[in-house]
Amino acid sequence: MTTALVTEHDTTLTQPALRPLPQACRLCGAQQPPAPVAICEECLGPLEPVYDPDRPLPDADTISSRAPSLWRYHEWLPFEGEPVLSLDSGFTPLVEAPELARRLGVARLWIKNDSVSHPTLSFKDRVVAAAINAAHAFGLDTVGCASTGNLANAVAAQAARAGLAAWIFIPDDLELGKVVGTLVYNPRLVRVRGNYDDVNRLCAQAADRFGWGLVNINLRGYYGEGSKTVAFEICEQLGWRTPTAVVAPMAGGSLLTKLGKGFAEFTRAGLVSGPAPRLYGAQADGCAPIVRLVESGGEQVRPVIPHTIARSIAIGNPADGRFAAQAIRGTGGWVAGVSDPDIVAGIRLLAETTGIFTETAGGATVSGALALAGAGRLRPDDEVVLCITGNGLKTVEALQGVLPEASVIAPRLKELEALYGRDL
């Protein structure tokens, strides 16, 4: 008997066809059949997938027995049928960090470490895993995105693996690691003169014109659901319970919003109990429109022109800003704006206390958490999770001239002894 080798692309042998769920407008509730469309035709609000409230849901033991990827939570992801692409993203480590907990003055603290996410070392692997399955299901042959870097890496890698063409748009002055980490997969990479918000506008027009599957434009409703898996994994990795507080970086605001949705869904499913974690968001002071929105108590984001080293979160016109603010307010959380020097300090503190090297967004998260603790927003009895969403090797420019120089010596024991003596 011959055994067939089933690959990611073999969708006909064992699996029913993958079908994206219908969507509904978050604002007006208008229904939309499954389509690569992210905006309500009635009011232009955001579309979100609609889940059957009566669908069978797994219990904790069933979930725990599944493969360690984000698809172990597929009942909460926006498809019917089995996913066929990017099956091995997600389920990153949750690492306890007692020294950092001590520095913050909280009871316990963990790092949700998406800096080691597969395949491109950021949490964007999660959202792209969802979006690329949507693209496949819709029969799209070209995907793409507007990106500050991490998403570019994730789309390029996952499109290459899926055999899809990719058009990827980034600001023209991104860090070298993010450019190389995209180009290596051989997509069509376009560096746009301008900031992320300029890139985003162009991509909104491109999606309208070319009919591509731009993951964070017209596939956005499906894409965003991938972020919920951060919350699901935190719950499972804590032993099917919630922390009391979660701190995450904010760019467009989607991650914060989806964290809140994920915790709420697991609570509704009876997989965890107790109050929702308080959600806290961090931004760079040089691009803090959501921080300012929460602090002001307003409803409408006032866009800003970004000026910060934290390029991955430099979105001056955040599409989900108002929803992130609602999630923060609704859970009793708060926000922190962090200076660029404090972002660098946050990167170093995380590395020196946990052995985790994060990029600038993670530096904002760590220093933001310190600021929140210092202001009494985080409490001594809190159990806190910091979402570290990207890898420091992508943004080494932020540390240039900051770290101590390495000693250079000849391969002679005397020189090492002299060096050692100076350190005593």
Next chain:
Amino acid sequence: MAVTFSLPTVLAKLADGQSSIEASGTTLGDVVTQIADRFPRLAPRLRDDTGGPYPFVTFYLNDEDVRFRNGFATPVREGDEITVVAAIAGG
């Protein structure tokens, strides 16, 4: 001042299918008022109940977000290009 007013497909449906419309005015607000009068179904997707910009679209005047200028009070000049883009995108 004659200007060009561009709409995404989702809004062009409310303007008899036109994605590019010739209009005139001395400010962006004038132009929007003229367009809204010509296409009443489009009007509530350009202006909110207070007459300000509808919060789920962004207006660009020659590639610049008008929120960094003076909103609907921003003056327009002959030949300017106004582009309306749905605000929910990216991130």
